[in-house]
Amino acid sequence: MSNYCAGCRYDPAQRTGPKACPFTALYWDFLLRHDAMLANNPRTAMQARHAARLTPAQRRDITDHAARFRAAIGGT
Numbered sequence: 001m002s003n004y005c006a007g008c009r010y011d012p013a014q015r016t017g018p019k020a021c022p023f024t025a026l027y028w029d030f031l032l033r034h035d036a037m038l039a040n041n042p043r044t045a046m047q048a049r050h051a052a053r054l055t056p057a058q059r060r061d062i063t064d065h066a067a068r069f070r071a072a073i074g075g076t
């Protein structure tokens, strides 16, 4: 497999923090915002279960981090 992230200043394994990959943070934020819908779809239920295991503090960190990314690019 290729590692397209090798030279990036971000770490794709980190959801939050200064080295968190924006795509990783936004992915987890998407899972949290749409958990009910994703949990009812057999193709996405596993991802929803992974998101359901996050602690309230982890959820808050992801939500805050993703909001900062969206604000930085002019999103909502």
Ligand code: SF4
Binding pocket: 004, 005, 006, 008, 009, 010, 011, 012, 021, 022, 023, 024
């Ligand atoms: S921004 Fe994220 S997905 Fe893109 S290269 Fe960097 S670590 Fe990889």
